Amino acid sequence: MSKTLITNARVVLPDDILTTGVLIENGKITELGYTGKADEIIDAQGGYLFAGFVDAHVHGGGGADFMDCTVEAFDTAVKTHLQHGTTTLLPTAMSATREDLILFLKTFKEFKKSGVYAAVTPGVHMEGPYFSGANPKSSGAQPSTLLRLPDKDEIECLLTIADGDILRWDAAPELEGSDMFAHMMTESGILCSIAHSAATSEQAQTGIDNGFSHVTHFYNAVTTYRKEGQRVLAGVVEAAYLNPHVMVELICDGRHIPRDILRLALKIKGRGLVMAITDAMRIAGTDWTTGKLGSLKNGTDVIVDDKVAKLPDMTSFAGSIATMDRCLRVLCQDYGIPVSDASVMLSRTPATFLGIEETKGSIAVGKDADLVITDSNFQIKRVLLGGSTVHSV
Numbered sequence: 001m002s003k004t005l006i007t008n009a010r011v012v013l014p015d016d017i018l019t020t021g022v023l024i025e026n027g028k029i030t031e032l033g034y035t036g037k038a039d040e041i042i043d044a045q046g047g048y049l050f051a052g053f054v055d056a057h058v059h060g061g062g063g064a065d066f067m068d069c070t071v072e073a074f075d076t077a078v079k080t081h082l083q084h085g086t087t088t089l090l091p092t093a094m095s096a097t098r099e100d101l102i103l104f105l106k107t108f109k110e111f112k113k114s115g116v117y118a119a120v121t122p123g124v125h126m127e128g129p130y131f132s133g134a135n136p137k138s139s140g141a142q143p144s145t146l147l148r149l150p151d152k153d154e155i156e157c158l159l160t161i162a163d164g165d166i167l168r169w170d171a172a173p174e175l176e177g178s179d180m181f182a183h184m185m186t187e188s189g190i191l192c193s194i195a196h197s198a199a200t201s202e203q204a205q206t207g208i209d210n211g212f213s214h215v216t217h218f219y220n221a222v223t224t225y226r227k228e229g230q231r232v233l234a235g236v237v238e239a240a241y242l243n244p245h246v247m248v249e250l251i252c253d254g255r256h257i258p259r260d261i262l263r264l265a266l267k268i269k270g271r272g273l274v275m276a277i278t279d280a281m282r283i284a285g286t287d288w289t290t291g292k293l294g295s296l297k298n299g300t301d302v303i304v305d306d307k308v309a310k311l312p313d314m315t316s317f318a319g320s321i322a323t324m325d326r327c328l329r330v331l332c333q334d335y336g337i338p339v340s341d342a343s344v345m346l347s348r349t350p351a352t353f354l355g356i357e358e359t360k361g362s363i364a365v366g367k368d369a370d371l372v373i374t375d376s377n378f379q380i381k382r383v384l385l386g387g388s389t390v391h392s393v
């Protein structure tokens, strides 16, 4: 069996950073602290060694969106994020017609059979279409004309076509039928997440009681404290804080979430329940200054300004263009989060969320050798997938 040894690396573990050799055999990490002979030696030159990043919410990259619904688009987007250190990701579907969602699910099956980077994607994420279009603040960039109430027949149809590929599905818990949706998700073993919601904290709590266990892009397109006429209301954010098992995800591009919101979420929930996502659109990993959010056919025009996509009139954000290595730099360099904590948020917590922590999400003996080497400034130097180098600079 051939041996690959990574030397001269600061190995980032959940509770420590060790300068030690990491041995890889047959695609797995087999020893920490190895000093013997190896067939291949990778010198990390004093940089960091991270567990590969796990992005549980991403729409595209490299110019492609998963809703383009071609195997080539899937390969392009996955390869782009892989080059930025993401070794596991869930392709995310936007709210769309039933026909387009069926096409997305069928394309994913095709990609799993023939895509070059199929090993990176354990399943897919459905962001919608069961959201409310009544409140533009919560519908955000989701196409408001395609939003609808949970539909049992449609859900059954999509679950049948997906045949186990859907790992998470987002909906708004205040909608009629959301209890049925939550029960169908929990029965099917699908993670059920609150997103694009105008719920009061009471409505969110009912959703949590019915099986919603996660909040999508926390603080973005979900409710928090507000006054409506003579009434004061709490929202989804407070319900998430009040339920200790509920996990949250934050877009860590340095634009969608201010530093002190991130620190507050970490303080209340802890790094084991706060995960980093990109929620990236197709412009991520390109130098484009304009592009389309969503499909090329029906998408919304956006411009890039200050490292984030915005509507052309600059009135609001229209999506993230981040990659996970940028999230790492934001967390460690701009927000002052300890390197081990940032690593947990980028890898172990999302791996736990997806139920793949036995093999992914941290550097430990027996786990897959999905690894990222960076320099001291957290710039990517090399990415390994199952022990093989898939990108180096």
Ligand SMILES: [Zn+2]
Residues within 6 Å of the ligand: 057, 059, 092, 127, 279
């Ligand atoms: Zn999204």
